[in-house]
Amino acid sequence: MLITGASRGLGWELARHYAGAGWRVIACARAAPLPPDGDGLEWHRLDVANPASIAELAAGLAGRALDVVINNAAIRGDIGGLATLDADDFMAVMRVNALAPLLLARALLPNLMAGRAGIIANISSRAGSIAEGMIDDEDGDYAYRCSKAALNMATAKLALDLKPAGITVLALHPGWVQTDMGGVAAEVPAQQSAAALAGLIGQAGIAESGSFRAFDGQPIAW
């Protein structure tokens, strides 16, 4: 299995969880130096904002089967609402959170086709749900919300397009997680979220493809 943004936070906990469960984990991180390989983790350099980096990763993995790809890397961007909305910041967030998962899905499709399970799990956010994202959340994170709404559409469209190939595509909300992004007040320990997400991914089949669920299994309205 492969995970992006494995250097810290939820990505690191997901990588550790899968490795601990006996999976061979291709852990991707953008910053040098990469940690040494070991304990089931094989580290690869990947800056998801850079299409050349995605192409380089895919070339390095040519011929290797992948069962699961988790698009986890993300950035929050500006959170100051309309007043501080910035064009470059907005586009940078869209590039990492919405475009990169699509480019990675395309680049790694041959690897997924060669695997057994064939699952793409996009770590989305309830903040990107038009129906539920603003119920108890007034943050002014326009770029982040728009990027996750775009990722949700990418998930639905990919699910449709890849169904004939037997590839399952999921959008998953990890909860409000105790990471740098989630902050100190967050509710869910990253380890708990990672274990729950891995459980959902492990149970998912083509019947669940195109769904949006929280880490506790509850469906989220788009």
Ligand SMILES: NC(=O)c1ccc[n+]([C@@H]2O[C@H](COP(=O)([O-])OP(=O)(O)OC[C@H]3O[C@@H](n4cnc5c(N)ncnc54)[C@H](OP(=O)(O)O)[C@@H]3O)[C@@H](O)[C@H]2O)c1
């Ligand atoms: N925490 C929450 O409460 C929460 C809630 C809803 C959804 N989520 C989602 O859960 C996922 C994980 O979030 P988190 O809380 O673990 O965030 P985090 O603590 O901020 O970690 C983000 C990770 O993404 C990586 N990353 C950022 N830009 C990258 C790039 N261009 N290329 C490669 N890696 C990049 C970071 O790498 P560096 O170390 O190099 O910066 C880091 O490993 C994200 O998709 C996030 O949107 C989180």
